[in-house]
Amino acid sequence: MSAVFEQIFQVGFLAAIIRIATPLAFATLGEMFSERAGVLNLGIEGIMLLCAMTGFTATSLSGSLWLGVLAAVLTGMLMGALHALFTVALGLSQHVCGIGVTLFSSGLAYFLYRLIFGQQSVPPSIKGFQTLPIPVLSDIPVLGPAVFNQFALVYIAIIAIPLAAFVLYRTPWGLSVRMVGENPRAADSAGVSVIATRFQAVILGGALMGLAGAFLSMAQFNAFTFGVVSGRGWVAIALVVFGRWDPWRSAGAALLFAFVDALQLRMQASGLGHIPYEAFLMLPFIFTIVAMAVMSRNAVAPSALLKPFRREER
């Protein structure tokens, strides 16, 4: 066991945690904005997959990584708008629509990928994001190489966390989002358009989910495979609950999950006894369920979450 503990404090391990946390942080922040406005987005798993596909494809065809990121973000916004159309404009069940969006977008992702690239024995890959050391900061011992010698998208994620907190708590728009998520009727009387604000929040959430998808296919794996998202979207939904719908806590939850995930990867690699590696793969999911049970006692969801708003109805 002591060998495991030694590894925890290695640079490589810290860097791995940050890399695992990055797509989760994007996805969790995206889901959080949506839920803060009162809309649960279960489409996240499929949206991330579709964005991973469009980002990869755009880069593969154009040769530009940032064009790929742009494509992924636009795809995310489009799918967010689709989910908002069903749940906000039409007021349909958020649970079922989200599953519908996930089924639709994952089907579409595989369909279009196969259409564009055909069936190949070796899946096509791209030269993805390379690490970008930040001068001076990356020379700090341990922390420097782990945090400041990363992909550009990691830095964007690190900036996105305080930015999300600022937007949510310090801007008029953030106030509107929180109002329509807590008390849409009061927001409506105060002159805030519930429908428009919810649309904007879900679309912003989709953009962040797009960044999450782009990170997976363009920085982490540099290819689009069937397992590229593999439940990370569902985990993000749990992390929002675990992070109590707050940007800082949500990002913290993503880091904690990434720690557990990186730990299970290390334990797998160190070949602990003869425990099958799938037992370790289960670990983060079990951890999340247990953590939710512990946290849910005092977790307070936005009051209007899951409740559609129609002005003319009482």
Added chain:
Amino acid sequence: MFRLEVRTSTPAWFNLALPLLAIAATLVLCSGLIALAGAGVLESYGVMFAASLGDSYAITETLVRAAPMIFTGLAVAVAFRAKFWNIGAEGQLLAGAVASCFVGAIPMPGPLAMLLMAVAGAAAGAAVALVPATLRVKFKVDDVVSSLLLNSVIYYALMALIEGPWKDSFSGYPISPPIEDSANFPVLIEGTRLHLGVIVALIAAPLIWFLIARTTLGFRIRVTGENPEAARYGGIHVERVLLSTALLSGALAGLAGVGEVGGVHFQVMSDISPGYGYSGIVVAMLARLNPLGVVPAAIFLAAVMTGAEAMSRATGVPAFLSDVIQGTALLAMLVALLFTAYRIRRVGAAR
């Protein structure tokens, strides 16, 4: 401008026409993708239809695929009726498959083996479904999230089994040992794969309909789903109803796994379910949570799945079109459902 207006009553023909409308809209929407793939739309749908319902063999193949979706569709319909948001039918199916494979590998008389397989599979599915229900009742954990996450847990547990103790030591493939030949479900029509489990699925639908529509438990499930406050006021123990619903729902999803092991694969592998648990949600919604409607809805999706493969071979349109059709059908049905409660009224500018 248009706006939605609450309907005072819904015409009866409307309820029947809605799923058909949704399906028609889906096929029209997805024809764009077929055209994008450079194939003829009518030709492609024609191949799909011929390969899934065109002759008697195709029909039996479609029914074999429909059976697990009838079970998962019933599982979801029952759960959603009580507003127990069971998104975990996939994991419950896998648990049922594993448990029935354990039992089926034990040598014993065939009928006894099949019965015990069903019992074990149903019990395993029910046990899995009990977890999110208990977490919701005891700890107020959102059942959507916990049942979803459990799917991954069960999947990895299955993988651990077939990569570990169950691994085929001869071939090295991650596949469980096969069940006993005597435990294989009997084939009903020689030369097809139509097995006993398909009939059980077809019988289960009216039984579950009876349970929901005509029994006390069914009444409690419906009232709990429609208005938990009123249910509580009326002396219904809402928590207990949720737990019973979870047991019933999980058992049904578990039976979907039993049928796949006993009637189709005779062993467990990693891709034993191509997402039948999630398809169950589509089936249940197309059926408007009515157990009787689950049968045609499952047959429709099964036909799409069987047909898509043939279409892909014949026209080169990727078979993933069937996944897109599923997702689109679910969304189209949801929009269609809107019109049972509302109608569109034109609000003239000259009002």
